[in-house]
Amino acid sequence: DVKVTQSSRYLVKRTGEKVFLECVQDMDHENMFWYRQDPGLGLRLIYFSYDVKMKEKGDIPEGYSVSREKKERFSLILESASTNQTSMYLCASIGGRENEKLFFGSGTQLSVL
Amino acid sequence: GESVGLHLPTLSVQEGDNSIINCAYSNSASDYFIWYKQESGKGPQFIIDIRSNMDKRQGQRVTVLLNKTVKHLSLQIAATQPGDSAVYFCAENKSGKAAGNKLTFGGGTRVLVKP
Numbered sequence: 001d002v003k004v005t006q007s008s009r010y011l012v013k014r015t016g017e018k019v020f021l022e023c024v025q026d027m028d029h030e031n032m033f034w035y036r037q038d039p040g041l042g043l044r045l046i047y048f049s050y051d052v053k054m055k056e057k058g059d060i061p062e063g064y065s066v067s068r069e070k071k072e073r074f075s076l077i078l079e080s081a082s083t084n085q086t087s088m089y090l091c092a093s094i095g096g097r098e099n100e101k102l103f104f105g106s107g108t109q110l111s112v113l
Numbered sequence: 114g115e116s117v118g119l120h121l122p123t124l125s126v127q128e129g130d131n132s133i134i135n136c137a138y139s140n141s142a143s144d145y146f147i148w149y150k151q152e153s154g155k156g157p158q159f160i161i162d163i164r165s166n167m168d169k170r171q172g173q174r175v176t177v178l179l180n181k182t183v184k185h186l187s188l189q190i191a192a193t194q195p196g197d198s199a200v201y202f203c204a205e206n207k208s209g210k211a212a213g214n215k216l217t218f219g220g221g222t223r224v225l226v227k228p
Contacts, residue, residue, distance in 0.1 A: 004156070035218075040122070042202060043157070043218040058215075090156055100145060100206070102216060104156030 003027070004105040006091050011110045019078040021089055021108050029095030032074035033058075033102065034066065037088040049074055081112045123223045126197075132190040134222050136203035139184060145206035147216065148177060148188045152199045160188070160201075190224075198226045 007022040025032065031050050035043040035058075045058030049068040063085060067075040074093075078085055088109050092102040126132045138146070144165035149157035163170045163177045163186075170177050176189040186203055200223050204216040 040220050042220040043204075045215065048215070092156075100162065101147070101159050102149075102157075104149075104158070106154070106156045 004091055004093055004103050006089075006105040006108050008108050009106065011108060013078075013081050013110065013112050015082060015112060017078075017081050017112075019081050019110065019112075021076040021078075021091075021110070023074045023076070023091030023105055024072050025074075025091075025093040025103070026072065027093065027095070027103075028071065029093035029103075030071070031094045032068065033092040033094070034064075034074065034076045035090045035092065036060070037090055037107070043090065046076065081110075083112050086110060086112045122220070123225065125225045125227060126193045127227050128193060128195060130193055132188075132193045132197065132224055134188040134190075134201050134203075134224065136186040136188075136219050137184060138186060138203075138205050140205060140217075141181075141184065143205040146177070146179060146186050147204045147206075148175075149202045149204065149218075150197075150199045151202065151221070157202060193224075193226050195226050195228065198224055200224075 004025045013019050033048040034046045037043050044060050046060055046064050047055055047058050047066040049055045052068055052071050055066050065077045088107050090107045091105040094102050147162040148160040150160050151157040161172045161175050161177050163179050168179055174191045178187045190197055200221045202218050202221050204218045
């Protein structure tokens with residue numbers, strides 16, 4: 001089975017801090033995604049990457065950046081965290097024979113105080 | 114704009130009954146649809162998918178129905194069990210291509226199974 005691992009389950013940060021959310025997948029998938037999940041809004045795509053060092057904006061990229069230096073790792077960066085970025089963040093990957101099925105990590109619940 | 118949405122935010126079901134979760138979509142170019150289940154504290158997990166050239170697809174205890182005429186998608190769970198309690202999301206392929214990599218998700222429906 002594909003495993004997508006997010007480094008932190010819970011994070012508490014202060015307004016203005018720089019925050020790194022890390023995600024690693026072990027199936028050599030080309031495509032990786034970062035979503036945020038808010039009650040009643042479902043999953044909204046922040047950024048995605050289809051190859052090392054490649055990235056594309058999703059639907060809500062403002063206030064975020066990403067890094068894909070290695071194929072297995074996709075990092076989400078909040079340059080200056082704000083309270084409206086308090087949310088559940090989900091990483092996902094896709095590729096290979098399961099080219100249309102997203103495999104998700106367990107999520108990181110970020111609270112910005 | 115184009116969107117994927119759900120009619121009911123919460124569905125209470127008696128254990129053993131069948132559950133039906135509905136989803137409306139508005140992008141007529143979408144040709145791939147997928148259902149995910151998210152249990153508390155976990156990431157979404159794939160349940161079943163369907164392409165637009167099909168009207169129905171069955172899995173283990175689950176059936177997805179697609180009505181392209183009215184742009185409606187539903188997930189049916191047979192003999193609902195306590196382990197089916199979760200939030201269910203529908204999603205459509207935004208690019209309209211079968212091998213696309215960007216999915217647009219609905220807001221989710223919470224299913225509560227009563228003993």
